[in-house]
Amino acid sequence: MLQVENKRRMIQLSLGMLALLLALTLPLSMAIGPMNISTVDAFASLGGALGFQIAEIPQHISVIVEQIRLPRAVLSVLVGAALAVSGAAIQGLFRNPLADPGLIGVSGGAALAAVAMIVLGNSYLLFLQAWLEPYSLIVAAFLGGFLTTLLVARIATNKFGTSIVTMLLAGIAINIVTGAGIGIFTYMADDNQLRTLTFWSMGSLGGATWETVAAAGALILLAIVLIPLKAKSLNALLLGESEARHLGVNVDKVKRQVILLSALAVGAAVAVAGMIGFVGLIVPHLVRMTLGPDHRYLLPASAMLGGLFLLCADMISRTLIAPAELPIGLITSIIGGPFFIALIIFRAKRFSI
Amino acid sequence: MSLVADNISLRIGSKLLLNNINLTVEPGEFVAILGPNGAGKTSLFRVLTREYSFFEGQVSLNGRAYTDWKPQKIALQMGVLPQASALNFPFTAYEVVLLGRLPHSTGRVRDQQIALQALAAVDAGHLADASYLSLSGGEKQRVQLARVLAQIWLQTDTGEARYLLLDEPTSALDLAHQHMILQCARRLSREGLGVVAILHDLNLAAEYADRLVMLKDGEISTQGSVESVLTPERIQSLFDVAVDVIPHPKTQQPLVISTAGVHGL
Numbered sequence: 001m002l003q004v005e006n007k008r009r010m011i012q013l014s015l016g017m018l019a020l021l022l023a024l025t026l027p028l029s030m031a032i033g034p035m036n037i038s039t040v041d042a043f044a045s046l047g048g049a050l051g052f053q054i055a056e057i058p059q060h061i062s063v064i065v066e067q068i069r070l071p072r073a074v075l076s077v078l079v080g081a082a083l084a085v086s087g088a089a090i091q092g093l094f095r096n097p098l099a100d101p102g103l104i105g106v107s108g109g110a111a112l113a114a115v116a117m118i119v120l121g122n123s124y125l126l127f128l129q130a131w132l133e134p135y136s137l138i139v140a141a142f143l144g145g146f147l148t149t150l151l152v153a154r155i156a157t158n159k160f161g162t163s164i165v166t167m168l169l170a171g172i173a174i175n176i177v178t179g180a181g182i183g184i185f186t187y188m189a190d191d192n193q194l195r196t197l198t199f200w201s202m203g204s205l206g207g208a209t210w211e212t213v214a215a216a217g218a219l220i221l222l223a224i225v226l227i228p229l230k231a232k233s234l235n236a237l238l239l240g241e242s243e244a245r246h247l248g249v250n251v252d253k254v255k256r257q258v259i260l261l262s263a264l265a266v267g268a269a270v271a272v273a274g275m276i277g278f279v280g281l282i283v284p285h286l287v288r289m290t291l292g293p294d295h296r297y298l299l300p301a302s303a304m305l306g307g308l309f310l311l312c313a314d315m316i317s318r319t320l321i322a323p324a325e326l327p328i329g330l331i332t333s334i335i336g337g338p339f340f341i342a343l344i345i346f347r348a349k350r351f352s353i
Numbered sequence: 354m355s356l357v358a359d360n361i362s363l364r365i366g367s368k369l370l371l372n373n374i375n376l377t378v379e380p381g382e383f384v385a386i387l388g389p390n391g392a393g394k395t396s397l398f399r400v401l402t403r404e405y406s407f408f409e410g411q412v413s414l415n416g417r418a419y420t421d422w423k424p425q426k427i428a429l430q431m432g433v434l435p436q437a438s439a440l441n442f443p444f445t446a447y448e449v450v451l452l453g454r455l456p457h458s459t460g461r462v463r464d465q466q467i468a469l470q471a472l473a474a475v476d477a478g479h480l481a482d483a484s485y486l487s488l489s490g491g492e493k494q495r496v497q498l499a500r501v502l503a504q505i506w507l508q509t510d511t512g513e514a515r516y517l518l519l520d521e522p523t524s525a526l527d528l529a530h531q532h533m534i535l536q537c538a539r540r541l542s543r544e545g546l547g548v549v550a551i552l553h554d555l556n557l558a559a560e561y562a563d564r565l566v567m568l569k570d571g572e573i574s575t576q577g578s579v580e581s582v583l584t585p586e587r588i589q590s591l592f593d594v595a596v597d598v599i600p601h602p603k604t605q606q607p608l609v610i611s612t613a614g615v616h617g618l
Contacts (some may be wrong), residue, residue, distance in 0.1 A: 239449070246431070292444070
């Protein structure tokens with residue numbers, strides 16, 4: 001009996017465990033926050049929200065659970081899943097386990113557009129802001145991320161197809177440009193705008209409402225459902241582009257679809273939650289180290305672990321210095337940075353990067 | 354049913370890499386492509402394997418032009434082993450070979466049997482559970498070959514002829530495995546596959562191939578049986594190196610020996 005057969009069973013078990021853990025943590029997170037709500041009350045009002053009248057719950061508690069904590073928890077799971085799945089898919093596409101959705105320009109573009117909207121929102125872009133309010137920031141970030149990715153992909157495409165190396169270079173160049181643009185807007189900003197854009201750049205799920213969940217969720221779910229359908233093609237792509245082509249994979253189509261779906265999901269995630277770093281990098285890594293690189297398992301496992309990771313990070317964010325909130329981007333970066341360093345050392349020891 | 358390259362010319366920038374190439378590979382024959390560095394061997398290989406699509410002329414597979422085939426259908430009957438592999442993720446050798454079954458829908462159990470048989474066919478059965486990244490260059494090359502063999506392991510449903518295209522399959526292998534791989538390729542050609550291999554070693558080509566194709570400066574300088582192609586004058590003019598061709602002491606096949614390094618001749 002090959003190890004691979006045992007491995008498959010282990011993987012299926014792990015996927016089940018992850019799903020179970022997520023299903024348990026989500027309702028538990030209802031009980032955690034600046035206001036004390038007992039686990040029983042949290043479960044009861046959650047039941048009420050789903051239409052099961054379990055027990056009498058004070059009005060203010062059920063409002064907090066249904067209108068504040070539940071949309072926030074759902075949004076953190078969605079954003080975490082979006083970042084992790086896109087990260088895993090982009091790493092497969094670039095055949096580089098250290099790649100990140102930011103490489104294709106989506107984060108930089110989203111940040112530049114959001115900062116522009118914050119700084120110019122009540123002057124040059126007033127007409128846009130007035131038209132889109134209260135979603136002006138979300139729409140700007142999403143469009144910024146999406147259009148930048150399209151630009152990067154366009155630069156990297158010629159008669160030989162889309163070159164991943166050129167795309168990497170174009171992404172780096174675009175990130176420099178967007179970084180400079182953000183710097184210029186930061187320089188122009190007044191004190192109040194400076195505060196807004198600083199907090200936006202550190203990420204927060206505090207603005208979660210059912211409206212943002214619905215808007216971002218639609219785009220994110222699209223990616224979470226459709227990207228795993230490309231799992232086998234992504235596996236073949238790990239062998240190399242020409243190898244994948246010889247195995248009958250329509251390489252250019254897969255590249256286009258994965259980049260488009262990732263840009264949609266990450267653009268939506270950045271738009272509603274700001275800049276949340278490292279989830280797209282460390283979550284797929286953790287999964288790959290335990291379950292292996294097979295995208296058929298890597299993608300769904302990354303989605304679930306990413307959701308779980310961000311759900312827990314958000315719980316830390318709203319309890320650590322309650323009643324104030326520590327921006328979630330700081331938490332993921334505090335965990336992610338050292339993890340990444342450890343990863344580099346570990347990899348350098350085993351096989352050079 | 355055959356693999357036909359008809360009047361192929363390939364230009365990248367202002368450089369003419371291939372000029373008027375006509376080549377036919379019949380099922381059941383083993384064709385070796387030879388030539389000095391820069392002669393266009395790899396360019397021709399890339400045209401034959403659909404990696405380049407911007408050439409003049411036409412390549413057709415089993416009677417239909419490449420452009421009329423769906424890529425997925427070509428993958429059912431044509432296995433290609435490129436030179437170097439970029440795989441940088443810790444699949445096991447067995448998982449790599451299993452990827453070769455991607456174009457097919459024969460079911461998991463059958464695919465797993467084929468993957469193990471293909472690994473055994475390249476003397477890599479003992480590597481099945483090893484991480485691909487831990488393998489040596491030669492072992493990687495054999496595992497990649499097993500993947501390509503797994504891809505064309507079974508007769509196609511439609512009975513179309515299968516083809517195996519190898520770009521320098523022996524480059525990283527020791528002597529024993531060089532012969533093992535080429536024996537395997539020849540055995541497959543005897544089972545009815547059309548086999549094309551780029552080779553550097555003239556004697557290996559002479560030993561295993563049915564037909565040699567000599568490229569020089571993007572053109573076919575000569576093609577034909579081993580005896581007709583491997584003459585001292587031709588090799589000297591192509592490779593610019595002094596050689597003798599003598600009959601093999603046992604098989605009487607042509608044997609190319611260099612005299613370039615022999616002093617006082």
